[in-house]
Amino acid sequence: MNNNVYQRVTSHLVLSAHLNAASNLFGGLLVQWADECAGIFVMEVLKTHHVVTKKISEVLFNEPAKLGDVLEFLCRVKAVGMTSITVECVTRAKQIDREDRLRTILNCDFVFVKIDKFGRPAHHQFVLEES
Numbered sequence: 430m431n432n433n434v435y436q437r438v439t440s441h442l443v444l445s446a447h448l449n450a451a452s453n454l455f456g457g458l459l460v461q462w463a464d465e466c467a468g469i470f471v472m473e474v475l476k477t478h479h480v481v482t483k484k485i486s487e488v489l490f491n492e493p494a495k496l497g498d499v500l501e502f503l504c505r506v507k508a509v510g511m512t513s514i515t516v517e518c519v520t521r522a523k524q525i526d527r528e529d530r531l532r533t534i535l536n537c538d539f540v541f542v543k544i545d546k547f548g549r550p551a552h553h554q555f556v557l558e559e560s
């Protein structure tokens with residue numbers, strides 16, 4: 430695996446139940462979707478369910494997502510340690526009838542740690558290819 434390549438992992442459609450009082454996508458839900466996406470990605474990379482989120486970087490909401498937007502969540506491995514792995518997750522939004530316009534609405538990093546059956550950090554043995 431190369432650390433410059435983003436993989437599209439999940440997608441979501443913004444429904445009315447996902448909106449806040451300002452008619453934008455609720456930010457907490459967006460972070461939950463990004464965490465889930467990064468978690469799926471890291472489980473596939475490390476080939477295990479035994480990973481936990483250790484840290485979420487600063488969260489900046491660049492632009493709002495609106496009702497009917499299709500969100501795509503892309504990930505890449507950003508850094509690799511002994512027991513941890515840092516995943517960058519980018520969320521892009523598009524209006525389905527204006528596919529030319531993709532807005533990056535969220536970009537944040539997640540540090541995951543592989544754990545053993547006692548919940549202690551465990552070596553994951555994953556090595557990133559040189560790019």
Ligand SMILES: CC(C)(COP(=O)(O)OP(=O)(O)OC[C@H]1O[C@@H](n2cnc3c(N)ncnc32)[C@H](O)[C@@H]1OP(=O)(O)O)[C@@H](O)C(=O)NCCC(=O)NCCS
Binds near residue numbers: 509548
């Ligand atoms: C994950 C957990 C087992 C790690 O325990 P810990 O005492 O921090 O373990 P360590 O100090 O050995 O650190 C483990 C790894 O996390 C990294 N880490 C620790 N603190 C960090 C921080 N503030 N920022 C980034 N990485 C950090 C360490 O560098 C290490 O990675 P490395 O082996 O690749 O160098 C423990 O913190 C935990 O169980 N947290 C709760 C996880 C959770 O419930 N998440 C929410 C739901 S998934």
